[in-house]
Each structure stands twice: as structure tokens, then as C-alpha cells.
Amino acid sequence: MAPWGRARKVELLVAIPLFSTLSQRELGQVATVTVPSQLPAGAVLTRQGQKGGLAYVIADGRAEVVRGNRRLATLGRGDVVGELSLIDGEPRSATVKAITPLEVLEISAGDLNRLLRKAPGVRRKFLEALSERVRQADRLTTAGL
Secondary structure (H helix, E strand, C coil), X not given: CCCCCHHHHHHHHHCCCCCCCCCHHHHHHHHHCEXXXXXXXXXXXXXXXXXXXXXXXXXXXXXXXXXXXXXXEEECCCCEECHHHHHHCCCCCCEEEECCCEEEEEEEHHHHHHHHHHCXXXXXXXXXXXXXXXXXHHHHHHHCC
């Protein structure tokens, strides 16, 4: 695996809808608060009902999202896990577990909050992207009625 420099982090972040509208400067700001990590298969990234302190951007590998005993989704490169809990402080809504070894970028709640306070452009675009994800989920739910 290639080493994690700023350019590699930005390359991953720009391909993710949550960060895709950020400028190169703003992407660099996000990249500076991410920490690369490798997790083994079977590692639990989030546990349903627990408080969250980290969000993860999956760079490589696959993970599954489970709520109760029901598998909701399979995640891979470019998916973001746990960001909502960092924003609202609420417990995790699902358990996310590595199916394969994972390479991730971790973002801590403290670092994310400092970045959002310090960089209003990042904050606005981040909130817009989260709003769009909520609207998409709402459309999917409404379509199923």
C-alpha cells in the first residue's frame, strides 16, 4: 500500500460525495485532520447504541452495516462511516464491522469540530452534503411506501 501523504488523502476525499464540492484548499484542510489506519477483518468500527468518537473514510476493503440482526448494506472504498454521531453526539445507529482488512482514514470528533469552527466554507459544504444524504434517504423511504 502506498504511503499516506497529503496528495493521496486529497485524491480519496475528492471522490467522496460528502467532500466532493470542497475546493483543493478545503480538501487539504480536511486531509490534515485525518489519520491513516489499518484494521483487520472482523474489527468493529461502530457499535449500535454506543457513543462515537471517530468517523472513518474507507480507502480499501469492505465492511458491513448491521442494525439488530439485519444486514443493511455493504460498504467499500469511498464510503464514510460514523460521521453523523460526530455531528450530533447521538449514539451510533448501526454496527459496522470489517468484512476484509480495511485501510481507512480516521477523523476524530474533536478534530472535525475544530475544523468546522475554523473553516466556515468546509462547514457549509459539509452540512449541505449531509442534508442531501438525508433527502436521498427520505426519497428512498417515501418511494417504498
